[in-house]
Amino acid sequence: MEQIRFFFQSNYTDFSEQDWLIISSKFIRQEFPKKTLILKKGEVEDYVSFIEEGIVRYFIPKENKEVTFELTFSNNFIGAYDSFITRLPSVYHIETITPVTLWRVSYHDVQMLFQSTARGNLIGRLASEKLFLEKARREISLLNDTAEQRYLSLFTEQPDLIKKIPLQYIASYIGITPQALSRIRRRIS
Known part of the structure; x- marks a missing residue:
């Protein structure tokens, strides 16, 4: 409480x-x-x-x-x-x-x-x-914002996000397909 x-x-x-x-x-x-x-x-x-x-x-x-x-x-x-x-x-x-x-x-x-x-x-x-x-x-x-900007913003606000939330939920939340999210993640890593 x-x-x-x-x-x-x-x-x-x-x-x-x-x-x-x-x-x-x-x-x-x-x-x-x-x-x-x-x-x-x-x-x-x-x-x-x-x-x-x-x-x-x-x-x-x-x-x-x-x-x-x-x-x-x-x-x-x-x-x-x-x-x-x-x-x-x-x-x-x-x-x-x-x-x-x-x-x-x-x-x-x-x-x-x-x-x-x-x-x-x-x-x-x-x-x-x-x-x-x-x-x-x-x-x-x-x-x-671009999908990449939305992903980076979400990741910055919740750094342990990737460990706890399935990627298909993250992709849907930022308005893209799981495949597009995979491309973004490869590009920024």
Whole structure:
């Protein structure tokens, strides 16, 4: 739980000890093995989760292949936020790539925290703004950067990436085929 508290305090705002006691009481800890679907397409997202340890991917299942459009690492929040706020079924899966430990808070408890804590609404708004900015940065990168630039950026941000994530997921995430990724890796090594 201290990782979550540090995350909130370093990214958003400080809060009272009373607010922290209320917030921390709503999170439950769950562990998931590698290759577990945390959320399946068609399900409504009921949780916002903080990754204590591990890596997850978001992907859209297609007939011939899967399209990985998000990778999330330790010390970040995950969830199908669009489904979470609209209460509509998700159009994608969320799957663990490695064994994952999550701290999860339910939709009902998030709504209660927004209403009952002094900083709840502020944290919610700032978290939504952060998510929006990350999504905008990714979209701009997909439009402006080369595949090699996207690969190098991802590798710089997560240096142990190559050891833990299958190359086909990385290729899909940066918008290229596994063969094109192999050519890029040969060229830069």
